[in-house]
Amino acid sequence: MLAAIVIGSFATSARTEDSGGGAIPKAELEAKLSYCKTCHGLSGQGFRGAFPMPRLAGQQPDYLINQLQAFVERRRTNPVMFNVAHVLSPGMEKALAERFQTLNPKPLGGGSKELAGEGQRIYEQGIPSAEVPPCASCHGADAKGAEAFPRLAGQLHDYIISKLTNWSKERGQDKAKPDNSDIMAPIAHNLTQAQIKAVAAYLSDLD
Structure with missing residues (x-):
């Protein structure tokens, strides 16, 4: 019933171009x-669990x-999402993406408050000694991204840690088709686990 109410509230027109x-x-x-909300939450807020x-x-x-x-082109590895994405038309991809952008639930948080300050410093200033630029230079001062650069504000703590830790194993898997993920590869590699956790703690509570 709740799902029906939430989904129904998204309906703005009978057809989407x-x-x-x-x-x-x-x-x-x-x-x-x-279907998307089965895993990503009724408000698109994400889901904390063994597999965030x-x-x-x-x-x-x-x-x-x-x-x-x-996912479809195998530039990013995820068997489940390949099965989801390969049946979507370009129009459906656009419609789904635009609808999710309109949602703004409170972040789930989950990070250590004690680490958030260090995470904010890294996000805003980078780590010059490790050749890590400020995250804000691409993702924006408010961490809400722009165009092809993703929003990080409110992203799940454990998800950020998992993605940064496993970046080279999951992203940029087709060298013949480079994309923005190549920018992040050396950055993720140069971050220590402690620094990754700090950045995740900061971002996970941003609204």
């Missing part, structure tokens, strides 16, 4: 949204579309 000039039936869009699911709420549409395509 497809990027190719067609139209996506309202019921089809709502069904896809419902990322927050999609407020995310940059260009980034979400790029990542869906990355």
Whole structure:
């Protein structure tokens, strides 16, 4: 019942325009949204657990579309998301991404308050001695991203740690098709685990 109420509140028109000039039936869009929320939460806030699911709420549409395509093209490895993404039309990808951007639930947090200050320093100033630039230079002072650079504000603590720790194993897997993930590869590599945890603690509580 709650899912139906939340999903119903997203409906703004009977049909959503497809990027190719067609139209996506309202019921089809709502069904896809419902499916996404099974893992990513009713408000797109993400899910904390043994396998943390990322927050999609407020995310940059260009980034979400790029990542869906990355799963299909095997630039980013995730068997579950490959199965989800490869059946989506370009119009559906765009419609889903734009809808998730409109959501703004409170962040789930989960990071250490004691580490957040160090994480903020790294985010704003970087670590010059380790050739780590300020995160804000790409993701913005408010960590809400822009275009192909993702929003990090409010992202799940454990998810950030997992992605930064395993960056080279999951991202940029097709060297013939480089993308923005290549920018992050040396940065993630140069961060220590303690620094990763600090950055995650800071970002996970940002609204």
